[in-house]
Amino acid sequence: MKLSSFNRLKKIFFCLLVLNCYLGNAYSGQSQKPISCQQEYALCTSAACVPDPRHPRYALCTCVVKKDISLGFTSCDKREPKINKYKIKRIRSSFSFAQFDQKKGMMCPEGSPWTDCLDSPCTVSPRNPSQAICSCKIHHKKPFFTLGGDCNTSSCATGYWSGTTKANSTLLRNTLLEKLNMNKDPWPYAACPSTTTKN
Numbered sequence: 123m124k125l126s127s128f129n130r131l132k133k134i135f136f137c138l139l140v141l142n143c144y145l146g147n148a149y150s151g152q153s154q155k156p157i158s159c160q161q162e163y164a165l166c167t168s169a170a171c172v173p174d175p176r177h178p179r180y181a182l183c184t185c186v187v188k189k190d191i192s193l194g195f196t197s198c199d200k201r202e203p204k205i206n207k208y209k210i211k212r213i214r215s216s217f218s219f220a221q222f223d224q225k226k227g228m229m230c231p232e233g234s235p236w237t238d239c240l241d242s243p244c245t246v247s248p249r250n251p252s253q254a255i256c257s258c259k260i261h262h263k264k265p266f267f268t269l270g271g272d273c274n275t276s277s278c279a280t281g282y283w284s285g286t287t288k289a290n291s292t293l294l295r296n297t298l299l300e301k302l303n304m305n306k307d308p309w310p311y312a313a314c315p316s317t318t319t320k321n
Contacts, residue, residue, distance in 0.1 A: 192216035230278030
């Protein structure tokens with residue numbers, strides 16, 4: 123084999139190795155233990171969203187701004203609020219129990235559009251500092267859990283609700299219960315009836 127061909131093969135192998143590491147890190151992120159932070163964040167557990175006309179794989183979600191203990195899969199430094207020179211505040215979406223005593227959890231079937239807002243970038247509204255708009259990735263391939271929809275399961279197909287998978291919901295919930303030293307889940311039955319549909 124010529125030296126030039128050998129060098130090309132080495133470069134191709136190196137590129138494949140780097141790509142494999144990148145993809146491995148990207149997909150392993152959701153299996154890591156969530157990180158708790160005490161800072162300002164956007165809460166999107168019940169947010170309604172609309173597809174972003176400029177980015178078809180993402181949706182724009184209207185979330186609420188909170189400041190307490192929350193969970194995410196990125197570091198607290200990356201989730202730290204930042205203000206630019208135009209006084210626009212950027213925050214990240216995180217998970218907390220802030221809406222669990224107000225809303226019921228709804229399960230939606232596979233194939234329904236939903237958005238994953240956890241750790242997503244958000245902009246706090248300059249006119250309403252209690253509100254933030256977040257850019258969240260759209261999914262269709264798995265059933266999802268959301269606090270949005272007011273138990274109207276017919277809205278699963280059109281709501282683009284901010285949600286999460288059952289596995290991630292359980293992981294986040296159990297981790298935060300442990301972090302808050304709560305031995306018992308205060309909301310064990312806060313779920314919608316599985317067949318509820320409102321007209």
